Amino acid sequence: MNSVRLENHMIRTFRLVPTIALAVALLGGAAYAQTIKIGVNEPLTGAFAASGTYVVNGAKIAADEINAKGGILGKKLELVIEDNKSNPTEAAAVAEKLITSDKVPVLMGAWGSSLTLAVMPKLMEYETPMVVETSSSGKITTTGNPYIFRISPPSAIEAAAFKGIVDKLELKKVDFLVINNDWGRGTAEDFSKMMKEKGITVGAVETMDQGAQDMSAQLSKLKGTDSETIIVTTAVDQLTLIFKQAAALGLKKRIITTGGSQNPDQIIAQAGAAANGTMHLTTFLPWFPDKTPNPEATNYFIAEWKKRGFDFAGCTESFRGYDGIRTAAAAIEKAGKAEPAAIKAALWDINIKGLNGDIVFRKSGPEGKESGQSQPNVYLIEITDGKIGMKTL
Amino acid sequence: MSEFLQHLINMLVLGGTYALLGIGLTLIFGIMNVVNFTHGVLYTFGAYIMFIVVHQLGVNFFLALPLAVVAGWLLGAAIELTLLRPLRGSDIDTTMLVMIGAWIAMQSGALWIWGGVAKSVTTPFPEAPLVLGPVSVSWLRLFVLAAAAMLIVVTYLLINKTKLGCAMRATFQDRDTASLMGVNVDLIYTSTFAIGSSLAAAAGALLGPVYVIFPQMGDLAAVKAFAIVILGGLGNITGAVIGGFILALAEELGAGYVSSGYRDAMGFLIIIAVLIFKPTGLFARSERVG
């Protein structure tokens, strides 16, 4: 634990050096064309700091791997990383800075859906593409922004992937407990729709505020309903609390979580026995590299992650940063030049093996201005006796 | 019916810690007239102290609690001495803004030191809850309720039965007269802030293990503390205690029966209602501390 802190300290202090160098170069007016840049717009402070930091660390692993293999188009890849402070106004300002000051030809970001939505007008204005690595709001790919290329699944796709599993689980009546933001509400909406089509009854839909720590009231209410399953969508911190509080209330229903921000290792560490019996719909399997579509890459990524001393629990989020950068880099290679228009065109043509599936962009949204959406895999895992296992169906 | 009973149990447990938060703030607000935005940070601080002491220093859980309270006391005194005392006599909004600056700086400091990933504290209590018929309550939460009750009683005795408490109450009623009567107002202010802060830290130390610990955890707690202060009346400890339970009850019932999305709004709606109909708080004899 101490070495991680020290390492993070060092990483953050040493970030000063390249940033000062960059500032000097910019001020000096010299066209620093020796590197190819990818802008990284992530929350490093504020409410989403933990997740943003994971994604950035995953991105750095990708960048280092690419540079070790000779870079892109013969030049070094440079990540220009900026903090959007978990705030939409800042996210837009950061995008502005990356595109106009740092002159990046492509970005990755911005983690949260409202952050990404705030950036989108800037992408249109400056005609620069962005790889969206985590955001899940449906709006991002359906409002007609042709500069968006998303590798994470919106809840509609997650629901579609879950359709196949639903029959085998024999769900009859389902309640929802979701975080009160676009992600949670979107999930409740899309999953409800899918389940109703399958003849499953949807019961209560309870929400919890983003910062809430006590869900006892909602759980007490759900304890009394006649559903046998609760679908929960939120991030790891609230999941831990939900499991602990559910156990304390004696709530014995089947719980399935969705959304891909679960970090099951952290849940097991912090919720203990309360986590047993819970199932999780995830998009990455760091515990079973052989079951991922790209075992070699998974093993490499996990080994690098551990080597750098990062918390293993962060793998389930950081892999997106890794895949995001590799996607952008592949597009630059294909385009043959570090120019936004060429990269945007090239993104439609790439087909690379991501850590959780093939990354190929399909059209999504209104005709003439479609965004790109890739279709990642979705897996169901179960926690039993403090261990993670694939749910055999 | 069993659902209602469960809500009631939840409310009791939560109310105790809310009361601690409220008492601390009402003392500071009432006696010193400072809009203390660092209250939430002290809550967070208490929780992180538990984490450090239990997990990194390996100290026993029950010994760690008083350490957290003492640490909160020290930090509170430090804040008062360095930031508030030099500004004695300034406008209420200048001191408020200084508290905001300290809040921003300290919360970011916590993020810098411990990172954003939530921490949890393992407790010596069994995970299986105590089941009483249709309701369940975890042992840890029962302990929290007991500890909170004890701290409330101690504070009450401190304010009403000791010389320091008497001096505090005198300062609350009339600072200038108290000063003329020989009360060292500077000392009272520092003590008040320190005590209030230590209560916030205690609340954090007790609730940290119940929930999880992360840098922004104090923000919501601070807002609720303000609500409780309104409910109970400035400077009124008994009011703060009852206010804490009322807020917890409103949250539980509101989330359970009205709408879970509006759970945290309950507190605010109460505030607004109270202030429309009874601006001095629910308890009319609110002019005195204690």
Added chain:
Amino acid sequence: MRAGVAILAIVAFASVPLWLRDPYLMNALITTGIFIIGAMSLNLLLGFTGQLSLGHIAFFGIGAYVSALTSLGFDVGLPFGLRIVHVPWPPIVGFVLAIVVAGLCGYLVGLLSFRVRGAYFVIVTISFAEVVRLVALNWVELTQGPLALTNIPSITVGLPGLGDLTLRTKLQNYYLVLSVAVVTYLLISRLVHSHFGRAMRGLMENETLAVSVGIDVTKTLTLAAVISAGIAGAAGSLYAHYIRIIDPEVFAFINTVTMVIMVITGGKGSLAGPVVGGMIFGLLPVFLRPIMAPEAQWIAYGGVLIVILFVLPRGIVPSLALRFAKPRTRAETVAPVAFSERDAKEHA
């Protein structure tokens, strides 16, 4: 002398786009400008009537939502089977409606909260902002809740004889914000120097005395709240049409804090205070960004705030004014009055 400085400042601000080419800094200036308008409106309550309002972002956000919804249209069901369908109107109408609706909310809040003062008023205003945030978050049918209102159109201005001009570029938005800011400044300036302004200041300095000479406390404070809220609503509207996406996060407490910082460090009760404070704290993050780690930036931000308050507790503008004013004008400077504890307790 005062007017001269003001004119010089306006000319200086107007000339900025001529020499500043960096879009990133322009963007920072525009968003800072919008928040400065909000800060000026807050100053009316905070600086000239002495009411510590910490929920000001509510009016800003309400203005933003009203303006956005007016220009996007909506379809919402009400109790008793009623249904309201609104077709999109031009954003400029949204701007006007934002002012009106926000002002109305200011009136309601004024009525409610001026029965209490000091510490209680602080808490009421915080609560109001939180409730508004939660309504915006949960009334999904109207506000889209956390799904956010997107694709908000830019403001279109109809120029007589020249047709319509859609203000999409940074240059255009900069001048739009600057114009609104200048108008706001002039409006507040006239208000402050009028009979009404004297009533406000009288209330702030000694309420009992003011009442005894016939000043209607509630009416004065409520009117100040209405105007203050209306201006904040205008700022919110500008924000909505510039950033072009609004979600309930706009009501976050940190945004109120930003405006409060601008007002108090700049000097509450002074007209130029919010502008000076706004420029410093709106642009500080921009300057800190390249030189510090993200967490350190926030620590520095808090640190600068504390230092300014310690060194210049009255705020920058009043302190400078005192230093440079001639002896006669020194007496005329509006000095913010300490809110004595006794007054606070009497009203608690």
